[in-house]
Amino acid sequence: MMKQFRDRTEAGQQLAAQLTAYRDRPDVLVLALPRGGVPVAFEVACQLHAPLDVMIVRKLGVPGQEELAMGAIASGGVRILNKDVVGTLKIPEVVIDKVTAREQHELERREWLYRGNRPAYDVRGRTVVLVDDGIATGASMRAAVTVVKQLQAFHPIIAVPVAATTTCDELTAQGNEVICPLKKDMLYSVGSWYEHFEQTSDEEVRALLEQASHERPDACKNI
Template sequence: MVAQFRDRTEAGKQLAAQLMAYRDRPDVLVLALPRGGVVVAYEIAGPLHDALDVMVVRKLGTPGQEELAMGALAPGGLRILNEDVVRARGVSQKAIDWVAAREQRELERREHLFRGERPPYDVRGRTIILVDDGIATGATMRVAILALKQQHPAHLIVAVPVAVTTTCDELAALGCEVVCLLKLETLYSVGGWYEYFPQSSDEEVHDLLKRASREQAAWLQKKAPM
């Protein structure tokens, strides 16, 4: 395995170059899956002059093998399960509910931390660019897509640096445009395709969202007619 991206910042810049058709469009909103997706999305929203916000979802890790997603949660109580993983690992309904309750608390904590009292952007009728730093099983991305579709965006683009080819096809089948720089037959670790892949902190995410908001406001003010 040879790393294809120096870090999330470089990956975001490469994705931005593929998304320039959406630059300067007031209907476009960039939504990032925290935490790592926010670092990538910040490099997209800036050059495109688009607003940036978070789409908080939580992976449901398989008991005893937390990195393996058995499902995911999104705001509004939406839950999806990877039935193949649940069956293969023999996960009980009680264990699923326990993990889901724990992750629901963390989802609510992060939403408040990253957004405060500010409500989420209205996505109805808008073009949404949904960003993460990579897709392995696709569980968190799928639940984010399903949650967004309930709000009726006009168009939904999934933008990621690296993902499994079959997962990209599955997301496209959900009605999404998929922009992926590196498609692979198998993907055991997203971080393996980066030279530098530290865990992003809550503070870093919060800071990037604030910076993006200031930059967007400055651009809108500059664009406004005198």
């Protein structure tokens, strides 16, 4: 049984192996959650022979405990709140709004940085594979799913290498298809299930997206 992934590249390869039913389908689009989800999604897109784009989502971290998500925002004005965290910690609306405003600024910065003038792919009527390097609370992924459903995607698929079992169950119960080769009852942190989990840089994200945009058959071999 796999205990850890070597890195995001290996994780993407393992994940792609569970998505072969979607290979060479013209309706499939792979959307990565930056930044860590992009190297994973690049491998998935290569193996599926599908286009790759980003779904910009920003976690709303609890002030002083930024790794704990009280929610997330995504392109299109979507905001998802983790009501359990907000309620338990009694986080006031003014604090949520302040964090939201800061993360909205970063979301817009990343959209321009990663895409520039290139328009986002139209997801309407498409099978959309949403990829991240892992899921803990699921707030960011829920925001991404909400966006693609609002944009009338035909069939959103959540695909991650590792996730908390309870979060996978919750996402499945909400009517989503979830593909996850490594489900853990005690996740602690996504990074603990990777041998190498260095932060993905903006430059790496841009390079992978640029490479994926060129329809070269050897694209996967050049990183």
